[in-house]
Amino acid sequence: NAGVTQTPKFQVLKTGQSMTLQCAQDMNHNSMYWYRQDPGMGLRLIYYSASEGTTDKGEVPNGYNVSRLNKREFSLRLESAAPSQTSVYFCASSEETYYSNQPQHFGDGTRLSIL
Amino acid sequence: AQSVTQLGSHVSVSEGALVLLRCNYSSSVPPYLFWYVQYPNQGLQLLLKYTSAATLVKGINGFEAEFKKSETSFHLTKPSAHMSDAAEYFCAVSPGLLGNTPLVFGKGTRLSVIA
Numbered sequence: 001n002a003g004v005t006q007t008p009k010f011q012v013l014k015t016g017q018s019m020t021l022q023c024a025q026d027m028n029h030n031s032m033y034w035y036r037q038d039p040g041m042g043l044r045l046i047y048y049s050a051s052e053g054t055t056d057k058g059e060v061p062n063g064y065n066v067s068r069l070n071k072r073e074f075s076l077r078l079e080s081a082a083p084s085q086t087s088v089y090f091c092a093s094s095e096e097t098y099y100s101n102q103p104q105h106f107g108d109g110t111r112l113s114i115l
Numbered sequence: 116a117q118s119v120t121q122l123g124s125h126v127s128v129s130e131g132a133l134v135l136l137r138c139n140y141s142s143s144v145p146p147y148l149f150w151y152v153q154y155p156n157q158g159l160q161l162l163l164k165y166t167s168a169a170t171l172v173k174g175i176n177g178f179e180a181e182f183k184k185s186e187t188s189f190h191l192t193k194p195s196a197h198m199s200d201a202a203e204y205f206c207a208v209s210p211g212l213l214g215n216t217p218l219v220f221g222k223g224t225r226l227s228v229i230a
Contacts, residue, residue: 092159094218
């Protein structure tokens, strides 16, 4: 039972480098999400995709871009990494986005450090 | 706007003692409510969810939560804490029928269990 798979699990970047975080789900979910988790801040939504072909900004979208490649895959790109983007990034998926009693399913996270 | 407040960023209990983690929400009625658990270096896992079928919801690992509409609360309890319960716990609310945002998470409560 793979669920939500994130790659890579760990990454160290230098300031200014670019990187794409990959996420894939095998549950045939319509909706996918990207969060960042920082100490004392809880989970903050970066971007989400309510359905294939759509993406929307979350609470903290600046410095990030996303691509919903197909129903299974949702990638997060850092075009020019900054130390403030050092964080743990989580991808999640759910059947629907809005007013749903279906929970989100989370990957194990990508631990990203930017020097 | 929908919101979730978790009272206490850190709760410490003795092994065998009652666990009580507090969550208050603001949402249109009826809300859908969730509790998630995050163990160290892992993603979030669903503990339980409230979907209006019953006000007392039983989840995994002996946890349960009670929905109290009059208090806009959804507190998480467990009669007897185990060392393995040490983790971070997140409450989340799905906005109501007029909502146009995804699940809203609280900032989390870290539970420590003392031997």
